[in-house]
Amino acid sequence: MTEMAKGGNLPVPSATLHVAVVxxxxxxxxxxxxxxxxxxxxxxxxSDADLVFYNQPEHHSKSVRHLGKGQDAGPSGTDWIGLDLSAVEPAVDRIVVAASADNDAFGRIPGLAVHVATPEGAPVASVAIGDASTETAFVFGEFYRRNGGWKFRAVGQGYASGLAGLAADFGISVQDTAPAAPVPAAPVPVESGWAGPGGPDELTVDFPPFVHQGRAKQRVTCPPNLPAGRRVVVEIECRDSISVTLYTCDVYGRSDELLLDAYEDEVLGRTVATVPDDRPLALLVEADSPWTLRVLPLGRARRLDVPVHGAGPDLLVYEGGPGVLSFAHQGESNFAVWHYYRSTDPEWPYEDQDLLVNEVGRLDVLAPVQGPGLLRIGADGPWQISVGG
Structure with a gap:
């Protein structure tokens, strides 16, 4: 790995890279x-859409993604950004990698560094930060265009004024973007009828995201710290594969429930799984190219409170009441949306499931929704879902 000093720069491949702040x-x-x-x-x-972070995890160009936090061996923490430099829009000249620290000073955080590598783990660059002090926001490095390619510069610049100072430099509207530290999703009132085996507080359950990289067919056993009996977001990222399929596993390790299948060249799909009460969650991934699996708190799922755009399989949280949803799909294959919600039958203390849409090809339709719950989307192309007609 190329160890860099502050201010140094080097060429990087105009391809997919993973950036880890540790x-x-x-x-x-x-x-x-x-x-x-x-x-x-x-x-x-x-615009504020050019900020990618935990609450806005993917840029609309798909060139930058927040991959979530992982746990390395030992006491190291890691937060990941994924880049596809070949997909960056021509109007974008630089991509800055920054961070905040719970409104606290970076000088209190030992072992700060940023590592750049390929998705397969081949090292590209590494920068150790040893001089942080009172800064509460920090720029670790930046990727910038040069002579038709891309280079990476080690910056190491902090802001004692926190995100407000960083925002002033880069034109971000702080009121409309990320807070200095993650804010748990507000508890959903019991009377809202929120669905799920975990009860009305299901969206507030937090845990360190689990990240695992593999290839081909592999069974993955998640760590035991996932909340038993609760639902979690399961995300799979893969490219250049003929198909990607994701299952839960039964107690014997056999494939059980189909969670997701996709047939696109580039897949970033999300779905939902329930952690067993008596054992760790086990998942089976089938693909023919390298992939990255992430298990995230349910509160990380996107909310359907404004029109939501996506492509491929996804998971949304709907917190509104009974009403009508609008669905548009631009793909050529199947588009299906399942709604999981609390049963209104007092004799049935579990959740109900509605298949809201199940059609092939391009469509623009309306469907009634019973109330708050989860929307699981199966799709092969671009789609949009919004509230109302």
Whole structure:
């Protein structure tokens, strides 16, 4: 791995890269939340959509993604950003990798560094940060265009004024973007009828995301710290594969429930699974190219409170009441949406399931929804879902 000093730069492949901000965890040490900012030639974001972070995890161009937090061996913490430099829009001149630290000073966080590697783990660059002090927001490095290619510069610049100072530099509207630290989703009132085996507080359950990389067919056993009996988001990312299929496994390790299948060249799909009460969650991935699996808290799923765009399989949280949803699909194959919600039958204390849409090809339809719950989407192309007609 190329060890870089602050201010140094080097060429990087114009391809897919994984960027990891790492630190040493421990009692009283703040957590770190990484973000990426896509800047134009003037050094500013074009809009708040050019900020990618845990609550806005994918840029609309699909060139930058927040991959979530993982747990390395030992006490190290890691927060990941994924880049596809070949897909960056021409108007974007730089991509800045920054972070905040729970409104605390980065000087209190030992072992700070940023590592750049290929998805297969081949090292590209590494920068150790040893001089942080009172900064509460930090720019670790930046990717920038040069002579038709891309280079990476080690920056190591902090802001004692926190995200507000960083925002002023890059043109972000702080009120409309990320807080300095993750804010758990607000508890859903019991009277809202929120569905799920975990009860009305299901969206507030938190745990460190689990990240696992593999290839071909592989069974993955998740760590035992996942909340027993609760639902979790399961995300799979894969490209250049003929198909990607994801199952839960039964107690004997056999494939059980089909969670997701996709047939696109580039897949970033989300679905939902329930952690067993008596054993760790086990998942079976089938693909013919390298993939990344992530298990995230249910609160990380996107909310359907404004029109939501996506492509391929996904999972949404709907917190509204009974009403009508609008569905548009631009793919050529099947488009299906399942709604999981609390039963209104007092004799049936479990959740009900409605198949709201199940059609092939392009469509623009309406369907009634019974109330708050989860929407699981199966799709092969771009789609949009919104509330109302």
């Amino acid at each position: 630190w040493q965890q421990g009692p009283g040490i703040p957590d770190v939340d990484v973000s990426a900012l896509l800047l134009d030639a003037a050094g500013k974001v074009r």
